[in-house]
Amino acid sequence: DADVTQTPRNRITKTGKRIMLECSQTKGHDRMYWYRQDPGLGLRLIYYSFDVKDINKGEISDGYSVSRQAQAKFSLSLESAIPNQTALYFCATSDDGSGKAYEQYFGPGTRLTVT
């Protein structure tokens, strides 16, 4: 089974709708991240969480919110979707940094289209 799973894998929604993207991990990592990817722009960080009680805004948090329900679960919500939120969304995890650098493990992505 995959270490990092995302649901749904594909979603088409209308402008103004609320939508939630879910991420679960079995790696036992404390740190979780949400990114969006747009063609030519690379991955941009939306929100990150270093443990269940810690939530931090990333580079592009406007229009998004998150919830860390448990160590293994991190959800991303679009409160009122707009067309320029159409993108590929990735969840990632990493081990506790403790001053060291650790690689990130990515989920398979959710392709979101807002019409």
Place this chain on the structure above:
Amino acid sequence: SQKIEQNSEALNIQEGKTATLTCNYTNYSPAYLQWYRQDPGRGPVFLLLIRENEKEKRKERLKVTFDTTLKQSLFHITASQPADSATYLCALEGNAGNMLTFGGGTRLMVKP
């Protein structure tokens, strides 16, 4: 402003040749730099990490160099194969500490 630049044009090479991809950055002082591979429609997969005090790192057919004076990393794939065709992303520690910032990626196409 902070920038991480990778060649946005696809790199086309012949099977068996060495592919060299470049990652340049400005206004960062990263303690480390990472390279990831991404296949279409899939999440990035970690390949290699190199620290600021390391000049070179190797893993099988992969080699990464890190020049903090030039603010550049080079990623080499020797004896390239069509299966190496993918987009390669560099990522470095942002100035916020322990957070990764990604470049836009370079697509590599290896032709048989």
